[in-house]
Amino acid sequence: MKTTKKFWINGSYLNQSALFLGGVLLIILLIAAYSSHYIVQPEEQAVVKRFGKVIAIRDPGLYFKLPFGIDTVRIVPTARVLKEEFGFRSASSDGRRTLYEKSESQIEESLMLTGDLKVIDVEWVVQYRIVDPNKFLHVAKDPRKTLRDCSEAVMRRIVGNSLGSDVLTEKRVEVANTARKELQQLMDSFDIGLSILTIELQDVTPPDKVKPAFNEVNQAEQERERLINEAEKRRNQVIPRAEGEARQIIAEAEAYAAKRIAQARGETERFNAILAEFQLAPDVMRNRLLLESIEQSLPQNGKLVVLDPSSPSPLPFLNLDKNIQKTATQQNQSPLNQN
Numbered sequence: 001m002k003t004t005k006k007f008w009i010n011g012s013y014l015n016q017s018a019l020f021l022g023g024v025l026l027i028i029l030l031i032a033a034y035s036s037h038y039i040v041q042p043e044e045q046a047v048v049k050r051f052g053k054v055i056a057i058r059d060p061g062l063y064f065k066l067p068f069g070i071d072t073v074r075i076v077p078t079a080r081v082l083k084e085e086f087g088f089r090s091a092s093s094d095g096r097r098t099l100y101e102k103s104e105s106q107i108e109e110s111l112m113l114t115g116d117l118k119v120i121d122v123e124w125v126v127q128y129r130i131v132d133p134n135k136f137l138h139v140a141k142d143p144r145k146t147l148r149d150c151s152e153a154v155m156r157r158i159v160g161n162s163l164g165s166d167v168l169t170e171k172r173v174e175v176a177n178t179a180r181k182e183l184q185q186l187m188d189s190f191d192i193g194l195s196i197l198t199i200e201l202q203d204v205t206p207p208d209k210v211k212p213a214f215n216e217v218n219q220a221e222q223e224r225e226r227l228i229n230e231a232e233k234r235r236n237q238v239i240p241r242a243e244g245e246a247r248q249i250i251a252e253a254e255a256y257a258a259k260r261i262a263q264a265r266g267e268t269e270r271f272n273a274i275l276a277e278f279q280l281a282p283d284v285m286r287n288r289l290l291l292e293s294i295e296q297s298l299p300q301n302g303k304l305v306v307l308d309p310s311s312p313s314p315l316p317f318l319n320l321d322k323n324i325q326k327t328a329t330q331q332n333q334s335p336l337n338q339n
Contacts, residue, residue: 032067039063043079045133048072054134076133081197084148086110086155087123088202111207112156118164119210123202124176126151126183132193140192147194150186154179165221172201 039062040046046058048065049072058073065071087110091101110121128147130136140146158179159167167175180199187194206214278285 035065035067035069037062037064038073040075043077044075045078047074047076047133047137049074054138057133074133074137076130076136078130078133081127081129083128084126084144084151085123086125086148086152087121109152112159114159114164114167115161116163116165118214119207120159120164120167121203121205121207122155122159122167123204124151124155124179125200125202127197127200129195129197130193131195135191135193140190143192143194146190146192147187150190151179151183151199154182154186158182165218168204168206172204176201 038046040058040060042060044060046063047054048056048058048063050066050070055071065073087106088100088102089106091099107121110123111119112122113119126147136143158175162171162175176199180196183199184196187196205211274285274289
């Protein structure tokens with residue numbers, strides 16, 4: 001009886017051990033099954049390492065790996081546009097608009113000194129994408145901090161070499177483009193697998209404590225620009241008009257000079273022609289010149305009256321005014337003049 005009882009005790013002990021081992025084995029199998037597969041989402045890539053060495057980079061999909069930590073997987077959002085904010089942080093969103101917050105530490109990273117020794121508050125956003133997940137995970141200890149430090153250094157250098165009024169107004173786009181190019185050059189030199197997409201200046205304002213004085217300076221500068229523009233406008237109106245009048249006077253003088261020269265040459269040629277004819281027939285030319293002189297001078301004398309003491313009334317000798325008026329009337333009624 002004692003031997004049988006011991007057998008059952010041993011049998012019970014063996015059954016409990018088998019159940020325990022079976023449970024442990026089942027748990028191990030479940031853990032192995034759970035840790036032997038992974039899913040890569042559409043915007044991600046997976047870096048697979050075996051005993052710390054990179055063996056593959058997986059695109060989106062379902063994959064299997066060795067369990068129990070032999071293969072480890074790091075998921076990296078390579079197709080997603082990431083961003084880093086400077087000078088502010090996005091706090092929350094109510095569905096229609098995004099709320100922002102700004103702490104003392106964030107103010108320190110956005111306050112900058114310009115080239116004309118003005119302090120301005122520059123808030124900007126860097127949008128980037130991970131193009132090489134292996135380099136992003138293993139080249140730099142903290143690539144995100146490296147990006148932030150480089151971006152802040154680049155922006156401070158560019159703003160420090162620019163005028164405050166330029167950064168506040170028309171050169172904001174130029175500053176952002178220059179910062180993006182220089183930051184991309186730094187990321188390429190570090191070779192951490194990042195591509196800088198855009199840098200956007202969100203808000204560029206003077207510090208709150210100096211805003212009233214800064215606004216007054218801006219108003220004075222705008223007034224100065226307005227007066228300069230008005231003076232330029234007046235200059236552009238007066239100078240071309242004066243130049244045109246000067247060219248007109250010069251052209252009239254040149255035309256008058258050409259006219260006088262042509263008249264003088266014509267008179268000279270006429271005199272030479274008359275002299276040649278006079279030398280051929282002096283008497284004829286003398287009578288002709290006399291008659292032409294009388295013809296030109298008599299109409300200018302008007303009426304010519306001969307007074308005779310024995311005559312009861314004046315005797316008109318030549319009624320030149322009437323002849324002149326008659327000749328002018330005939331000329332006006334001529335068909336050539338009517339046309």
